[in-house]
Amino acid sequence: MSTLAPVIVLIEDEIQISRFVRAALEDEGCQVHEAATSAQGLIDAANRKPDLILLDLGLPDGDGIQVVESLRTWSSVPILILSARSSEQDKIAALDAGADDYLTKPFGVGELLARVRALLRRRMQGAESEPVANVGDLQLDFARRSVTRAGEAIHLTPIEYRLLCVLYASAGRVLTQRQILREVWGPGHAESNHYLRIFVGHLRQKIEADPAQPKHILTETGVGYRFHI
Amino acid sequence: MLFKTTNFIFYSSLRAYALSIFTCIALVALATTLLPYVDLANIVMLFLLAVFLISIYLGRGAGILSAFLSVGLFDYFCVQPRFTFAVNDAQYLLTFAVMLTVALITGQLAAKLRAQAELARQREQTTQALYEMARQLSAALQLNQVCEITAAFLRNTADMQSLILIPKGDDALMPAAPHQVWYEPHMAWAAYQSAAHQGDSASMLTEPDGLYYLPLKGSTRMRGVLVLALPQDVPALASESRELLLAVASLVAIAIERLHYVDVARNTETQVATERLRSSILSALSHDLRTPLTVLVGMADSLALSKPPLSSRQQETAQTLRDQSLRLSAMVTNLLDMARLHAGEVILRKEWQPVEEVIGASIQMLGDALKQHEIKVSLPPDFPMLEFDAVLMERVFCNLLENAAKYSPAQTLIEISAYVEGAHAHIAVRDHGCGIPAPKLEDIFGMFVRGHAAETANQIAGTGIGLAICHAIISAHVGTIKADNQDIGGACITFTLPLGNPPDFNAAMLEGDLT
Numbered sequence: 216m217s218t219l220a221p222v223i224v225l226i227e228d229e230i231q232i233s234r235f236v237r238a239a240l241e242d243e244g245c246q247v248h249e250a251a252t253s254a255q256g257l258i259d260a261a262n263r264k265p266d267l268i269l270l271d272l273g274l275p276d277g278d279g280i281q282v283v284e285s286l287r288t289w290s291s292v293p294i295l296i297l298s299a300r301s302s303e304q305d306k307i308a309a310l311d312a313g314a315d316d317y318l319t320k321p322f323g324v325g326e327l328l329a330r331v332r333a334l335l336r337r338r339m340q341g342a343e344s345e346p347v348a349n350v351g352d353l354q355l356d357f358a359r360r361s362v363t364r365a366g367e368a369i370h371l372t373p374i375e376y377r378l379l380c381v382l383y384a385s386a387g388r389v390l391t392q393r394q395i396l397r398e399v400w401g402p403g404h405a406e407s408n409h410y411l412r413i414f415v416g417h418l419r420q421k422i423e424a425d426p427a428q429p430k431h432i433l434t435e436t437g438v439g440y441r442f443h444i
Numbered sequence: 445m446l447f448k449t450t451n452f453i454f455y456s457s458l459r460a461y462a463l464s465i466f467t468c469i470a471l472v473a474l475a476t477t478l479l480p481y482v483d484l485a486n487i488v489m490l491f492l493l494a495v496f497l498i499s500i501y502l503g504r505g506a507g508i509l510s511a512f513l514s515v516g517l518f519d520y521f522c523v524q525p526r527f528t529f530a531v532n533d534a535q536y537l538l539t540f541a542v543m544l545t546v547a548l549i550t551g552q553l554a555a556k557l558r559a560q561a562e563l564a565r566q567r568e569q570t571t572q573a574l575y576e577m578a579r580q581l582s583a584a585l586q587l588n589q590v591c592e593i594t595a596a597f598l599r600n601t602a603d604m605q606s607l608i609l610i611p612k613g614d615d616a617l618m619p620a621a622p623h624q625v626w627y628e629p630h631m632a633w634a635a636y637q638s639a640a641h642q643g644d645s646a647s648m649l650t651e652p653d654g655l656y657y658l659p660l661k662g663s664t665r666m667r668g669v670l671v672l673a674l675p676q677d678v679p680a681l682a683s684e685s686r687e688l689l690l691a692v693a694s695l696v697a698i699a700i701e702r703l704h705y706v707d708v709a710r711n712t713e714t715q716v717a718t719e720r721l722r723s724s725i726l727s728a729l730s731h732d733l734r735t736p737l738t739v740l741v742g743m744a745d746s747l748a749l750s751k752p753p754l755s756s757r758q759q760e761t762a763q764t765l766r767d768q769s770l771r772l773s774a775m776v777t778n779l780l781d782m783a784r785l786h787a788g789e790v791i792l793r794k795e796w797q798p799v800e801e802v803i804g805a806s807i808q809m810l811g812d813a814l815k816q817h818e819i820k821v822s823l824p825p826d827f828p829m830l831e832f833d834a835v836l837m838e839r840v841f842c843n844l845l846e847n848a849a850k851y852s853p854a855q856t857l858i859e860i861s862a863y864v865e866g867a868h869a870h871i872a873v874r875d876h877g878c879g880i881p882a883p884k885l886e887d888i889f890g891m892f893v894r895g896h897a898a899e900t901a902n903q904i905a906g907t908g909i910g911l912a913i914c915h916a917i918i919s920a921h922v923g924t925i926k927a928d929n930q931d932i933g934g935a936c937i938t939f940t941l942p943l944g945n946p947p948d949f950n951a952a953m954l955e956g957d958l959t
Binding site: 229231232235236238239242273299302303320321322323324325327408409410412413415416426427428429433434435436437 | 727730731734735736737738739740741742743745746749751766769770773793795796797798800801802803804805807808809819821823829833834835838947949
């Protein structure tokens with residue numbers, strides 16, 4: 216993490232939730248600015264130059280998804296959504312609009328900090344990418360387009376390789392099925408969810424130790440996938 | 445109008461005959477006076493004129509009577525020798541013959557013309573009345589308005605009492621409005637049934653005492669029966685009236701059908717509004733319950749992480765606070781889900797997907813709860829994709845795995861297996877715990893039913909709602925779920941999902957040859 220304290224804008228209308236989230240983040244060494252409405256949140260996002268935005272979807276003065284949309288018109292700052300469980304469609308809408316990850320209420324402090332760290336790390340790393348990446352016992356060599364597992368070469372089809380690259384590039388974020396389909400197959404295949412599932416299954420067979428209980432390609436049921444390093 | 449006109453003719457025919465006799469006598473009186481001044485041929489003309497006018501205004505019978513009367517009176521009073529029917533000049537016989545023929549023919553023609561004009565007028569009035577009734581029916585908003593309009597029409601046009609019967613349940617008819625018509629329910633039912641089965645809307649049943657049962661057939665189904673009581677003095681229906689009544693019946697049927705669809709539309713609207721309200725109450729409730737729970741979990745965590753570190757006892761308290769809050773949250777989720785499923789409010793987002801993926805996600809989601817157990821997933825390599833709602837199916841697996849972990853000792857195996865049989869996929873979750881008491885196997889999927897006696901159950905946290913949710917979700921997917929105990933001990937919950945018709949897979953996409 217950089218020497219400067221990361222700046223976080225927290226847009227949440229429940230004071231008690233803001234209180235403990237703020238306390239947890241400050242203990243972690245972050246500088247937190249609170250906003251209770253989406254209007255105030257947008258102003259803070261512009262003024263404070265945050266490294267991360269935490270956004271509650273159920274704000275009193277409007278839809279959280281609109282906040283994501285309007286932020287994404289001018290900023291690429293990571294956005295972590297805080298939302299209630301029973302609304303997969305809202306989560307998908309927020310992620311498709313450009314949010315990076317979500318946390319389902321109720322969430323623990325440990326979970327919150329893990330997500331925040333992952334997003335901040337992505338932010339700090341910036342655009343530079345290593346030619347070789349190690350994920351557990353997997354080694355991805357982007358220059359040679361090869362993947363090895365514990366030293367043994369794994370044969371991947373072009374689509375499988377592209378899928379793995381897309382997932383890896385978004386490690387620490389949640390990708391919706393629509394986003395992956397668009398990235399890997401192109402815009403014409405946004406509705407072919409079952410193909411995506413077949414390929415994820417194949418890829419798990421090749422890179423996971425136990426494909427039924429995967430450690431890297433995690434399913435976010437009803438939403439999409441998350442790549443865990 | 446149809447019946448009233450017949451009555452009118454019947455009542456007035458005697459008067460018409462009297463009037464025609466009187467006219468003839470008056471004419472003879474006039475003719476006798478004129479006889480010295482006017483030629484006999486012109487007097488014949490006067491008589492012909494009289495017969496013509498009588499035929500037009502007083503009808504055919506009066507015309508024929510006056511024709512004969514005129515010839516007789518003319519002979520008796522006007523032709524030499526007068527005051528006797530004898531005739532001097534035989535050529536007068538020709539006059540009489542021609543006079544009678546002309547009188548009869550013109551009389552007939554005139555009467556026919558008049559009858560036709562009368563008929564046309566009646567038809568026009570009937571059409572007008574039907575049209576008026578149709579117009580009123582189209583504006584009717586309630587069934588009793590339809591009844592009133594129909595009753596008024598039949599009373600005014602045909603002097604008939606009427607009653608509309610509508611179906612009540614599957615095997616009875618009931619009057620749609622208060623009435624004074626005495627009718628036979630079984631005859632009405634017979635008319636209803638025969639029209640419903642034969643599809644013949646023109647059939648009508650008659651009773652000897654002048655009651656008619658007209659089936660009301662709408663475009664989609666039978667709408668009821670129209671019962672008609674003829675007035676006392678009309679013994680039977682004429683064929684034109686029969687057609688008129690069938691037209692009335694079809695108008696009434698259309699009106700009732702229209703009201704039915706208005707009702708259907710209104711009910712749907714109400715239902716949609718009710719569902720929207722229920723849904724918004726549930727989400728508000730969900731939000732309001734979850735917010736304090738989130739605060740509780742977060743605060744407990746903050747307490748555990750606070751500096752300087754807590755003593756181990758305080759640490760334990762914080763941990764318990766957190767665990768119990770999460771348990772409460774799981775219970776709230778279960779209860780809200782059950783409320784949603786019970787209200788039939790859940791929309792399935794079914795997609796074709798491998799069941800393996802949702803099993804993996806469930807295991808990942810339960811996390812620490814399964815730490816004490818080993819999970820073994822063994823699916824056949826060729827196990828097909830199934831069509832289901834992933835989020836709900838994840839709930840099923842989470843509940844089954846959580847139960848298995850709760851009711852079996854630590855370090856034992858929990859197995860998930862699957863096979864295909866017939867048109868269904870069977871998926872089983874087995875544990876090696878205490879199993880389910882045999883008497884409870886049947887109703888274990890009921891609401892708030894728990895497998896074990898209270899004392900045992902109290903040591904293991906639960907609300908008895910998990911399996912009820914599984915049952916509701918599997919049923920929504922047109923599957924079945926059942927509980928069993930294994931011979932070697934432990935419970936086995938098996939559920940089925942229909943195989944359905946999996947989508948075709950585009951080979952090019954599968955090969956990845958899109959580059």
